[in-house]
Amino acid sequence: MKEVVEQIRTKAKELLSEGKVDCVLGYKKGTVPMQEQPFCAYTPEEADQLTWSVFCTNNLANFLIKNTGKTAVLAQGCVSRNIVGLIKENQIKRENVYILGIHSPGMVDAKKVQDKFPDKVIQEAYLEGEELVVKGKDFTEHIPHRDVKRNNCYTCTHRNAVIYDEFVGEQGKESGGGNIDKVAYPWSKLDPEQRWEKFQETFKDCIRCYACRNVCPLCYCDVCFVDESNPQWCGKGQEETDIYTFHILRAFHCAGRCTDCGACESACPVGIKMRHLTSMLEADIREKYDYSPGLDLESVSPLSNYSQNDPEIE
């Protein structure tokens, strides 16, 4: 990882000092352990703050929307797929982004790491080979990387950037190894009543902070339907109906567009697994339309398109 970080900084300095871009969007060390934060370097000096680790869980495509200057952006597989989606939806101009493609080793879920050390304060964690080294005041532990990955990273199908101007570091293994269709499997096999119970159980603790929406690069509406007052689609309180309306409608707005980047689940303060819903819709899109979002700049998303031969979805 250290060599890749050096390469990112060197490349960023080069692009900034040659005036090829106005800024370089990447990550810098977070103010708390295991949480890097999105960061924009505007000068070669600031580029020294750029970093790359298994804790880069925010989706940087979200920060490119309606951007007018020229931005270099660090993009692993899912982020690059969202950039493709945003170019197709006319939210980003291809000529305004310089994509620094990168391979993702599979991001780590900080909550899973903390759960392994419930009574300890973790001060530092980093990847060393196949292990995560976790350090605190009086301890150093090694845990397998595979045990603490974010759920979406197990079933990732594109770890290398799918589109880029330059690639930083080496291209690596493409798949997370798991089968994405199995994520949706438990719900899709349930009858409607059981499915509704599962849905209620999954979303019952939602506090409607909207962090999942705010970090999602698909959610760029000037006024989200939940904030509309005329007509008011959704109440503002904690009524179950309003919570469920938010999640069902948001999932449908993301259908055929979601890259399963996992940023929404990573951002949720109460640990809600909203991918159980979105990944099921994406499984339908794959099965019925043979389509996966963000893989090329030409194809049109099935739900933005109409053909008389479209399959029926019950």
Ligand code: SF4
């Ligand atoms: S981030 Fe979690 S708690 Fe906040 S609105 Fe989304 S699901 Fe609900």
Ligand code: SF4
């Ligand atoms: S939930 Fe729907 S309306 Fe709200 S920002 Fe996302 S896409 Fe737009």
Ligand code: SF4
């Ligand atoms: S819905 Fe979640 S997983 Fe899908 S693109 Fe948005 S943040 Fe990523």
